[in-house]
Amino acid sequence: NPFAFHKPAAAGRKVVGAGGRWRRDVKSLQKLPGHVGLVVTEEEQSYADVASLVVWCMAVGISYVSVYDHEGIFKRNNSKLMDEILKQQQELLNLDCSKYTVKFANQEKTDQVLNCQSVLNVLSSEDGKTDIVKAAQKFCNLVAQKQKKCTDLDINILENLLSSTNGFPDPDLILKFGPVDSILGFLPWQIRLTEIVSLPSHVNVSYDEFFSALCYYASCDQRVGK
Numbered sequence: 001n002p003f004a005f006h007k008p009a010a011a012g013r014k015v016v017g018a019g020g021r022w023r024r025d026v027k028s029l030q031k032l033p034g035h036v037g038l039v040v041t042e043e044e045q046s047y048a049d050v051a052s053l054v055v056w057c058m059a060v061g062i063s064y065v066s067v068y069d070h071e072g073i074f075k076r077n078n079s080k081l082m083d084e085i086l087k088q089q090q091e092l093l094n095l096d097c098s099k100y101t102v103k104f105a106n107q108e109k110t111d112q113v114l115n116c117q118s119v120l121n122v123l124s125s126e127d128g129k130t131d132i133v134k135a136a137q138k139f140c141n142l143v144a145q146k147q148k149k150c151t152d153l154d155i156n157i158l159e160n161l162l163s164s165t166n167g168f169p170d171p172d173l174i175l176k177f178g179p180v181d182s183i184l185g186f187l188p189w190q191i192r193l194t195e196i197v198s199l200p201s202h203v204n205v206s207y208d209e210f211f212s213a214l215c216y217y218a219s220c221d222q223r224v225g226k
Contacts, residue, residue, distance in 0.1 A: 022059045022060055025060060025211055025214075026060050026061055028215075029214060029215065029218040030218045030219070031217070031218050032060065032061060032062065032214070032218070033062060033171075033172035033173040033195075033214070033217055034062065034063050034064060034169055034172055035062070035063070035064035035065070035066070035168060035169050035170065035171045035172050035173075036057055036062050036064070036065050036066070036171065036172070036173050036174070036175065037065075037066045037068060037171040037173070037174040037175070037183075037186060037187070037191075037194070038050060038053050038054070038065065038066065038067045038068065038174075038175050038177070038202070039068045039069075039174055039175065039176045039177065039183045039184070039186050040067075040068070040069045040074070040177050040178065040202050041069075041070070041176060041177060041178035041179070041180035041182065041183075041184055042177060042178035042179075042201060042202065042203070044203060045069065045073055045074065046202060046203045046204075047074075047077075047080055047081055047084045048084055048087075048088070049202050049203055049204065049205050050067055050074065050081065050084075050202060051081060051084035051085040051087070051088040052088050052092065052205070052207075053175070053202070053205065053210060054067070054085050054088075054118075054120060055085060055088045055089055055092050055093065056092075056207060056210050057118060058089075058118040059092070059093060060214070062118060063118060063119065064118070064119050064121070064168050064169060065118055065119070065120050065121070066120075066121045066122075066123055066168070066171065066186075066187070067081070067120065067121070067122045067123065068122075068123045068124070068183075068186045068187075069124070069184075070124070070125050070184040070185060071124065071125075072123075072124025072125065074122050075122045075123060075124045078122045081122065085120075119168075121168060123186070123187070125184065125185040125186075170187075170190040170191065170192075170193065170194065171187065171190060171191055171194045172194060172195065172217070173194065173195050173196075173197065173213070173214075173217045174186065174191065174194055174195070174196045174197070175197050175199060175210070175213055176196055176197070176198045176199070177199050177200075177201055177202035177205070178200075178201060178202075179200075181198075183196065195216075195217050195220050197213040197216055197217070199213070
């Protein structure tokens with residue numbers, strides 16, 4: 001079951017200090033997720049708050065971040081989200097902002113962002129389905145080329161095909177925002193071993209809530225698929 005946090009009384013983005021706090025917090029964690037999914041199940045979308053979450057992920061050293069809502073609103077407005085992320089970089093990271101870079105996955109104009117520390121993927125419900133279809137097509141091609149047999153298909157092969165399709169590792173941690181007790185189709189095949197933390201809302205989410213979720217993840221034993 002998802003681990004639920006209650007919002008503390010003091011919330012907001014402005015409480016976060018730069019540089020020193022990021023480094024202290026990261027050092028206190030036994031492990032860090034490589035890929036965090038931010039799943040918004042609420043009707044209201046706050047670009048500023050999602051951008052803050054992305055920037056916090058960047059600051060603590062998370063390599064891959066996925067933003068997801070079922071209707072694909074953030075995906076359709078990804079330029080607005082990127083503008084907000086750049087704004088939050090300046091606001092939250094201050095002079096350190098040049099050390100932290102983010103780019104959109106599958107974006108054509110990526111040459112202006114080099115040595116990226118974080119890669120952002122903005123997804124809708126169609127993306128997980130599309131990845132599975134592409135993986136199935138790849139396997140069919142391998143069978144047609146007699147590199148594989150139909151009976152060879154198993155979980156490991158499908159996972160490898162999915163990984164080569166989307167270029168992202170499976171999510172280690174999902175932060176689900178909102179009252180809906182579901183992640184509404186977020187990467188359905190890739191989350192079998194993912195830890196899920198439920199938070200009441202992404203609106204006015206605090207850094208302390210975000211860091212508490214990382215602490216919970218760090219304390220979890222790694223689940224192994226059977």
